[in-house]
Amino acid sequence: MKGSDLLVAALENEGVDRIFGVPGEENLDVVESLRRSSIELVVTRHEQPAAFLAATYGRLTGKPGVALSTLGPGALNFVTGAAYGFLGGMPMVLITGQKAIRQSRQAHFQIVDVVAAMRPLTKQSQQIVSASSIPTLVRNAFRVAAEERPGPVHLELPEDVAAEEAGDAPLVPAHAAELPVPSPEAIERASDLILAAKSPLLMFGAGASRPQLAPALSDFVRRVRIPFFNTQMGKGAVGGASDFYLGTAALSERDYVHKAIDRADLIVTIGHETVEKPPFLMSQGRHQVIHIGFVSATVEEVYFPQAEVIGDIAKGLDLLAGQLEGRLKTNPDWAVLRKDILDHITDRAEEDRFPLTPQRIVHDVRQVMPPDGIVALDNGMYKIWFARNYRTDVANTLLLDNALATMGAGLPSGMMAALLYPQRRVLVVAGDGGFMMNSQELETARRMKLNLVVLIIEDHAYGMIRWKQAVDGFADWGLTFDNPDFVAYAAAYGARGRRVTTASGLAPALEEAFSAGGLHLITVPIDYSENIRVLVDELRHMQDRNHLNREMKMRVQVFRLFEA
Numbered sequence: 001m002k003g004s005d006l007l008v009a010a011l012e013n014e015g016v017d018r019i020f021g022v023p024g025e026e027n028l029d030v031v032e033s034l035r036r037s038s039i040e041l042v043v044t045r046h047e048q049p050a051a052f053l054a055a056t057y058g059r060l061t062g063k064p065g066v067a068l069s070t071l072g073p074g075a076l077n078f079v080t081g082a083a084y085g086f087l088g089g090m091p092m093v094l095i096t097g098q099k100a101i102r103q104s105r106q107a108h109f110q111i112v113d114v115v116a117a118m119r120p121l122t123k124q125s126q127q128i129v130s131a132s133s134i135p136t137l138v139r140n141a142f143r144v145a146a147e148e149r150p151g152p153v154h155l156e157l158p159e160d161v162a163a164e165e166a167g168d169a170p171l172v173p174a175h176a177a178e179l180p181v182p183s184p185e186a187i188e189r190a191s192d193l194i195l196a197a198k199s200p201l202l203m204f205g206a207g208a209s210r211p212q213l214a215p216a217l218s219d220f221v222r223r224v225r226i227p228f229f230n231t232q233m234g235k236g237a238v239g240g241a242s243d244f245y246l247g248t249a250a251l252s253e254r255d256y257v258h259k260a261i262d263r264a265d266l267i268v269t270i271g272h273e274t275v276e277k278p279p280f281l282m283s284q285g286r287h288q289v290i291h292i293g294f295v296s297a298t299v300e301e302v303y304f305p306q307a308e309v310i311g312d313i314a315k316g317l318d319l320l321a322g323q324l325e326g327r328l329k330t331n332p333d334w335a336v337l338r339k340d341i342l343d344h345i346t347d348r349a350e351e352d353r354f355p356l357t358p359q360r361i362v363h364d365v366r367q368v369m370p371p372d373g374i375v376a377l378d379n380g381m382y383k384i385w386f387a388r389n390y391r392t393d394v395a396n397t398l399l400l401d402n403a404l405a406t407m408g409a410g411l412p413s414g415m416m417a418a419l420l421y422p423q424r425r426v427l428v429v430a431g432d433g434g435f436m437m438n439s440q441e442l443e444t445a446r447r448m449k450l451n452l453v454v455l456i457i458e459d460h461a462y463g464m465i466r467w468k469q470a471v472d473g474f475a476d477w478g479l480t481f482d483n484p485d486f487v488a489y490a491a492a493y494g495a496r497g498r499r500v501t502t503a504s505g506l507a508p509a510l511e512e513a514f515s516a517g518g519l520h521l522i523t524v525p526i527d528y529s530e531n532i533r534v535l536v537d538e539l540r541h542m543q544d545r546n547h548l549n550r551e552m553k554m555r556v557q558v559f560r561l562f563e564a
């Protein structure tokens with residue numbers, strides 16, 4: 001067997017069924033080995049979205065997704081995808097080609113040190129120097145990528161190693177791997193703190209969205225009956241319709257949900273990863289925090305838990321619920337507060353204004369999405385609105401990136417969801433800026449015959465930055481652009497395009513697109529004046545009513561809470 005055959009056999013051994021990417025001449029042995037394998041090679045139109053596809057496969061299945069590129073230019077197009085998986089905790093394996101390492105017949109042509117470039121963006125980055133080491137390196141790559149905290153691993157396969165005869169190097173079988181169970185001391189310490197608290201609150205973070213955790217989390221809330229909120233990436237980890245849901249922290253403070261956070265004396269965070277924009281700001285003496293995680297907390301200026309429960313989250317929560325069940329009283333004030341928070345969030349959701357308000361767009365999308373439907377967001381101003389306003393009942397049904405927060409990942413992440421769950425409705429929501437960063441993948445989506453609806457939020461601008469510019473008192477300058485005719489653009493890709501022209505036109509357009517199946521592009525104009533009205537002025541007034549921080553210049557303060 002030559003090296004590339006061994007690589008492909010090792011990937012089959014890991015259960016890989018698809019690889020995404022753009023091969024170069026240095027990958028041709030691998031391409032030939034793939035041709036004779038059970039693995040499908042899906043070529044994309046740029047390497048960056050291939051890495052986003054692989055990362056999202058990892059995010060949704062818990063198993064590493066795989067992407068392939070050539071050396072230098074192709075490999076460097078992977079870097080944003082690697083960072084996306086690295087910050088977002090998404091398991092993936094990136095395989096890049098390289099010139100031969102035993103001879104140098106093309107001198108330095110196209111050669112950059114990709115292994116070094118990938119090092120700060122991956123859990124491990126390594127060159128394969130001999131074909132016989134491929135089985136162990138591949139097994140190790142998948143193990144490292146998938147284990148907590150998950151992330152990308154990079155392997156570079158030089159073309160002479162790919163072509164080299166390796167004999168019969170045996171493959172390494174994978175085996176089940178369980179995480180350690182949290183210690184009884186940690187469980188007892190945590191349950192003592194919770195029992196002693198007057199108003200404990202739960203918070204679900206990004207790590208709570210690991211696909212295998214969903215039943216354990218809902219079970220925990222049902223048993224202990226403590227109200228909860230979530231971070232943006234922890235959204236849906238526990239059924240959002242649960243009577244204990246208090247909202248999503250899309251800002252770091254002073255949103256409606258922070259009324260609940262401010263009232264709590266103890267916050268139990270479950271799976272919080274500080275790559276996310278802080279869901280609340282810890283300060284000395286304000287709250288106590290217990291961190292329940294697969295791995296220990298990263299201590300930050302705004303996050304320094306006083307107790308930790310480390311290990312398998314599902315088993316830890318089961319043990320903790322065993323200590324707490326039936327021993328906690330639910331504070332009746334929570335129900336009143338919950339209604340107040342959720343009523344404010346749904347304000348103006350049915351207004352007939354055109355262009356549509358962000359609240360109306362979120363509302364109408366929710367109307368056409370069944371509980372298991374998946375909305376995949378790109379990054380822009382509308383993300384804040386979806387994070388705050390979109391209710392989820394099923395884990396991983398609002399895919400958003402609050403870690404790298406890159407533009408351009410919305411379409412590929414939705415494509416992967418559509419590929420994995422062909423029976424579910426999948427909607428990509430992207431701004432006119434972010435959509436155009438990887439819109440070429442409409443061709444890949446069409447070739448893969450995906451059922452996918454893409455909703456473009458059209459404001460002819462990098463709206464989020466334009467908004468910050470306004471809030472910060474800068475002149476409105478430099479952030480607008482013209483768009484292609486999106487209806488014609490869709491047609492050019494063989495997709496169906498449609499423009500929403502009335503306030504009531506969005507929901508039926510989405511419904512018809514989903515009913516018809518296939519690939520659809522719908523563009524909807526948005527009225528972003530709500531950004532200032534709600535996210536600045538209204539929240540400031542709420543604070544004034546509460547007599548909190550009256551003297552603070554809220555416009556500047558609230559603005560600083562958003563990270564571009």
Ligand SMILES: Cc1ncc(C[n+]2csc(CCOP(=O)(O)OP(=O)(O)O)c2C)c(N)n1
Nearest residue numbers: 380381406407431432433434462463464564
């Ligand atoms: C790759 C990348 N470039 C730049 C940014 C900074 N950024 C964040 S949101 C945004 C504007 C997004 O514009 P659009 O997609 O049109 O969404 P809108 O805010 O207008 O709804 C920019 C430039 C980023 N997050 N990622």
Ligand SMILES: [Mg+2]
Nearest residue numbers: 431432461463
């Ligand atoms: Mg825009």
